[in-house]
Amino acid sequence: MTIQKPNEYILNVYKPVNKSSYDIVRIVKRMLPDMKIGHGGTLDPFAEGVLLILIGKATKRMNELLKLRKSYEAILRLGKATASGDNTTETTEIMGIPAINDAMLQNVAMRFTGEIEQTPPAYSAKKINGKPAYKYARKGLSVDLNPVKITIDNLKLQIIDGETIRMSVTCSSGTYIRVLGEEIARALGTCGHLISLKRTRIGDYDYTNAVALNQIKDALSGVLETGERSL
Numbered sequence: 079m080t081i082q083k084p085n086e087y088i089l090n091v092y093k094p095v096n097k098s099s100y101d102i103v104r105i106v107k108r109m110l111p112d113m114k115i116g117h118g119g120t121l122d123p124f125a126e127g128v129l130l131i132l133i134g135k136a137t138k139r140m141n142e143l144l145k146l147r148k149s150y151e152a153i154l155r156l157g158k159a160t161a162s163g164d165n166t167t168e169t170t171e172i173m174g175i176p177a178i179n180d181a182m183l184q185n186v187a188m189r190f191t192g193e194i195e196q197t198p199p200a201y202s203a204k205k206i207n208g209k210p211a212y213k214y215a216r217k218g219l220s221v222d223l224n225p226v227k228i229t230i231d232n233l234k235l236q237i238i239d240g241e242t243i244r245m246s247v248t249c250s251s252g253t254y255i256r257v258l259g260e261e262i263a264r265a266l267g268t269c270g271h272l273i274s275l276k277r278t279r280i281g282d283y284d285y286t287n288a289v290a291l292n293q294i295k296d297a298l299s300g301v302l303e304t305g306e307r308s309l
Contacts, residue, residue, distance in 0.1 A: 086135040088143075090295060093121050093129040105291065106131050109298055115256045118143035118281060119251070124166050127277030128285050133301065139279035145251050146281035147231065152245040152272050153238070154259045159269035163199055163256030166178075173268045175241055181245070183235040186265045190258065191233050195225040199257050235262065242273075 091102055098121045107115045116137040118130030127150075130143055156178075159171040229250040231265060236244040245262070255270050262269025278285045289297045 086139075087133040088118070088136050088283075088302060089131040089133060089294070090138075090283045090288045091129045091131050091294065092285060092290050093126055094291065095126045096123055097291075098123045099129055102129055102131060102291075105294060106133065107299070109295060110301060114302070116140055117146070118146075121277055122164070122256075122275065124164050125275035125277065127275075128280050128283055128288055129277075129284060130280055145278070147250065147279075148247045148253070148277060149279035150245070150255050151276045151278055152255050152259060153248070153274040154243045154245055154270050155261055155264060155273045156241045156243065156266065156268050156270045158271060159260065159263075160271040162271075163254075163260050164275070165169045166270045171269050172195060176267045178237060178243075178266060180237065182266065183237065186262055187233045187235050189265060190262065191230050193227055193229050195260075196228050196254060196257055197225040198255055226252055230258070248279075262300075 089106070093099065094101055099117050099257055103115050103117055110133065113134050114132075114137045116132040118132055119139060121127065121129050132140060132143070146231055155165075157173055157175045159170050159172050159173075163166040230247065230253070231250070233249040234246040234248070236246075243262070245255070245259060247253075247258065247260075248257075253273055259272045276285070
């Protein structure tokens with residue numbers, strides 16, 4: 079937990095799998111009903127890891143925090159594509175998997191390092207006519223999203239076995255790791271989807287210093303008592 083000035087707090091929470099970012103916001107809101115609560119960057123329900131909860135005047139820093147560099151660890155399963163690019167939706171394509179070696183992975187990693195263009199996925203919070211794209215996608219409606227420029231600062235790919243690859247990524251805001259995984263699979267001559275995703279860092283906020291859900295009340299004890307103390 080950090081404090082910038084009275085009534086301005088940022089809580090580094092470790093979001094578990096199957097909880098949405100707004101689920102965590104609601105938990106904190108119930109504990110601090112008289113304070114503004116927000117978060118510093120959506121994390122998909124199927125993903126886990128660092129989620130910054132903004133309390134009080136810290137909500138005004140949302141745009142600043144959204145621009146921070148982020149780091150992720152992911153597992154990419156090759157040979158099957160899904161509608162969402164992760165393991166929460168149906169399989170849409172099956173392909174054979176070519177023999178993959180470390181040299182191939184190094185070459186592919188180099189191709190995706192630096193400034194690239196990426197089209198946000200249909201299953202995303204990207205707004206279309208004021209509504210998140212995933213609301214259209216879940217109804218089977220097609221969505222048309224424009225590509226955006228992102229920056230991959232560092233990308234490491236490691237073979238786990240013949241059909242799974244470990245991805246370590248540090249990137250700019252606005253990067254979709256699910257899409258990056260799909261693109262890497264295509265570059266390797268097959269298709270793929272993520273079976274796990276962990277956000278390990280946002281700026282200087284690391285997952286090793288994040289509080290678990292059952293620790294939030296204790297972490298908020300200072301705010302609950304005075305509304306002004308650092309936690």
